[in-house]
Amino acid sequence: MQPRRTNPERAEATRAALLEAARALFVEKGYAKTSTPEIVEAAKVTRGALYHHFADKPDLFRAVLEREAQAVADEIEAAASPGPAPRAAVIAGSLAYLDAMSVPGRTRLLLVDGPAVLGPSEIASIDEAHAARSLREGLEAALGPKPRAFSIPAMTALLSAAFDRAALAIEAGSDPAAFRSAMISLVERVVPPA
Amino acid sequence: MQPRRTNPERAEATRAALLEAARALFVEKGYAKTSTPEIVEAAKVTRGALYHHFADKPDLFRAVLEREAQAVADEIEAAASPGPAPRAAVIAGSLAYLDAMSVPGRTRLLLVDGPAVLGPSEIASIDEAHAARSLREGLEAALGPKPRAFSIPAMTALLSAAFDRAALAIEAGSDPAAFRSAMISLVERVVPPA
DNA sequence: CAAATAACATACAGGCTGTATGTATGCAAC
DNA sequence: GTTGCATACATACAGCCTGTATGTTATTTG
Numbered sequence: 001m002q003p004r005r006t007n008p009e010r011a012e013a014t015r016a017a018l019l020e021a022a023r024a025l026f027v028e029k030g031y032a033k034t035s036t037p038e039i040v041e042a043a044k045v046t047r048g049a050l051y052h053h054f055a056d057k058p059d060l061f062r063a064v065l066e067r068e069a070q071a072v073a074d075e076i077e078a079a080a081s082p083g084p085a086p087r088a089a090v091i092a093g094s095l096a097y098l099d100a101m102s103v104p105g106r107t108r109l110l111l112v113d114g115p116a117v118l119g120p121s122e123i124a125s126i127d128e129a130h131a132a133r134s135l136r137e138g139l140e141a142a143l144g145p146k147p148r149a150f151s152i153p154a155m156t157a158l159l160s161a162a163f164d165r166a167a168l169a170i171e172a173g174s175d176p177a178a179f180r181s182a183m184i185s186l187v188e189r190v191v192p193p194a
Numbered sequence: 195m196q197p198r199r200t201n202p203e204r205a206e207a208t209r210a211a212l213l214e215a216a217r218a219l220f221v222e223k224g225y226a227k228t229s230t231p232e233i234v235e236a237a238k239v240t241r242g243a244l245y246h247h248f249a250d251k252p253d254l255f256r257a258v259l260e261r262e263a264q265a266v267a268d269e270i271e272a273a274a275s276p277g278p279a280p281r282a283a284v285i286a287g288s289l290a291y292l293d294a295m296s297v298p299g300r301t302r303l304l305l306v307d308g309p310a311v312l313g314p315s316e317i318a319s320i321d322e323a324h325a326a327r328s329l330r331e332g333l334e335a336a337l338g339p340k341p342r343a344f345s346i347p348a349m350t351a352l353l354s355a356a357f358d359r360a361a362l363a364i365e366a367g368s369d370p371a372a373f374r375s376a377m378i379s380l381v382e383r384v385v386p387p388a
Numbered sequence: 389c390a391a392a393t394a395a396c397a398t399a400c401a402g403g404c405t406g407t408a409t410g411t412a413t414g415c416a417a418c
Numbered sequence: 419g420t421t422g423c424a425t426a427c428a429t430a431c432a433g434c435c436t437g438t439a440t441g442t443t444a445t446t447t448g
Contacts, residue, residue, distance in 0.1 A: 007394060007445055014396085032226060032310070035435060047436095048397045056437070116226070116310030120362055154360075154368070154376035161359030162352040168314055169351055182348035189383035201414055201425060208427085229404060241405095242428045250406070 015053050017043040023064050027105030031061055031113040061117055065126065068109050073130035075100040080134060086141035087191050093134055094163065094187055098180060101167035111164050132160045142191045155190060162186060209247050211237040217258045221299030225255055225307040255311055260320065262303050267324035269294040274328060280335035281385050287332055288357065288381055291325060292374060295361035305358050326354045336385045349384060356380060 021043035025034040036057060040047050054060040080093030101107055114123045124132075136156040143152065166179040199207075215237035219228040230251060234241050248254040274287030295301055308317045318326075330350040337346065360373040 005445095010444090011395070030310070036437095037435075046397055049395075051437070052394090052396060112309050112314055115306050116224070120306055121366055124366075150376040150379040151372045154363070154372045155380070157359055157363055158356040158373075158376055158380055161355045165351055165355030166348075169348070172315055172318075174348070175345075178345045178348045179352075182344040182352055185344040186349070186352055186380075186384070190380070199414090204414090205426070230406095231404075240428050243426075245406070246425090246427055 011053070014043070014045050014049050017045060018050055018053060018060065019064055019067065022060055023068075023105070023109070026061065026064060026113065027108055030108070031117050058117055061113075062122075065109060065114055065118070065123075068106055069126050069130045071103075072097070072100045072106065072110070073134065076131055076134050080138065086138060087193065090135070090138040090142050090191055091184060091187060093138055094183060095180065097131060097135075097163055098167055098170065098176075098183070101164075102170060102176075107164075107168050107171045111168055127160065132156060135160055135163075139191065159187065159190065205247070208237070208239050208243050211239060212244055212247060212254065213258055213261065216254055217262075217299070217303070220255065220258060220307065221302055224302070225311050252311055255307075256316075259303060259308055259312070259317075262300055263320050263324045265297075266291070266294045266300065266304070267328065270325055270328050274332065280332060281387065284329070284332040284336050284385055285378060285381060287328055288377060289374065291329075291357055292361055292364065292370075292377070295358075296364060301358075301362050301365045305362055321354065326350060329354055329357075333385065353381065353384065 018039065022034070022039045025039055025042060028034075036047055036050055039060075040050055050060065054063065076093050076096045079096030079099075080089045083089060101110075110123070114126075128136075136152060139152050139156055139159075162183060166183045169179050170176045212233065216228075216233050219233055219236060222228075230241055230244055233254075234244050237244075244254065248257065270287050270290045273290030273293075274283045277283060295304075304317070308320075322330075330346060333346050333350055333353075356377060360377045363373050364370045
């Protein structure tokens with residue numbers, strides 16, 4: 001607890017406190033019903049600090065989301081290393097995605113409030129930079145270059161949406177096994193065995 | 195323009211004016227950035243009238259959404275009459291859904307702002323009462339009672355999400371033909387021919 | 389050590405939501 | 419037909435929230 005702290009240290013500490021407090025409140029009450037006075041109180045800073053680090057409330061939300069999307073992408077990468085069996089890698093990545101999205105709050109942040117606050121196009125670009133990219137590359141590796149009845153980017157988007165809905169349903173209390181198996185069944189029909 | 199109007203007439207007229215004005219503004223600027231003063235100005239009534247007819251702003255939004263979901267469901271029903279060919283009916287209903295969702299504003303209302311404002315569970319129940327129910331019944335008719343690798347309600351939810359993403363992508367400017375064919379391809383893999 | 393700057397803190401203006409209260413018109417009973 | 423009530427609004431107000439503008443303190447730099 002030295003009162004002697006370097007400037008980047010102070011800044012990073014308050015930034016982290018704001019991100020953590022904001023994440024917790026956005027998850028608990030949703031973006032719209034969370035006020036900046038609440039956030040700064042939980043983070044034990046003032047609104048001046050918030051508006052010093054972030055342009056506005058959506059900008060803070062965006063920062064929370066990018067962290068979260070990065071964490072999800074990391075978990076997928078760890079599980080679905082693109083080895084010699086691309087089909088197995090896609091299925092492993094699929095289950096890893098559902099596991100990653102079961103971390104409390106992630107569905108609300110990334111799938112519910114995110115599109116409304118930042119717009120579906122910005123969410124799509126965050127997604128394409130993280131989780132969806134893994135899926136697309138997995139499909140390309142598993143399907144090869146021969147002609148197909150569908151475009152890979154389009155099918156990636158459709159499957160990605162199905163993944164999201166599965167995560168939401170599981171979060172809402174549906175049977176996880178039922179949605180996991182339905183999702184795998186869907187992927188297997190798109191990527192035929194060998 | 196007789197100043198002599200019956201009470202139910204007056205009420206229904208202002209209700210309709212509010213719903214129409216609100217829909218237009220929610221579509222143009224989104225729910226969060228649309229204020230009730232704006233809405234009542236466009237509808238040429240006062241905020242007193244709004245809060246007389248609707249409990250609060252989310253309640254007005256819900257009324258707009260229910261109308262919209264009903265309209266979508268009607269278009270699907272018209273196209274996918276469950277005749278003797280259940281597989282063809284599912285495919286016809288699929289294309290009808292994408293057409294219905296191409297009416298300007300519907301994706302934003304039903305797929306973007308809806309889940310954030312009313313919560314995904316309430317949106318899911320509105321959907322199950324309208325469009326998703328058609329799809330589930332179509333799948334049941336097309337797949338029959340024999341055992342499958344997946345549960346029909348779960349697969350209905352996943353396909354429904356893929357439909358929604360296709361509608362969003364088309365709205366965002368992606369190639370409609372690519373998404374239509376990818377979507378049909380997905381449905382065909384779930385519902386094998388005959 | 390002095391000036392400049394980063395990192396906040398405080399104060400304020402404008403706008404929005406929901407409620408409480410007031411009013412006029414249709415309506416129903418007598 | 420008039421009296422009383424309910425419906426359908428209209429107006430006014432209180433509280434909160436967002437973003438900005440300005441002030442203050444600690445750190446860094448020349």
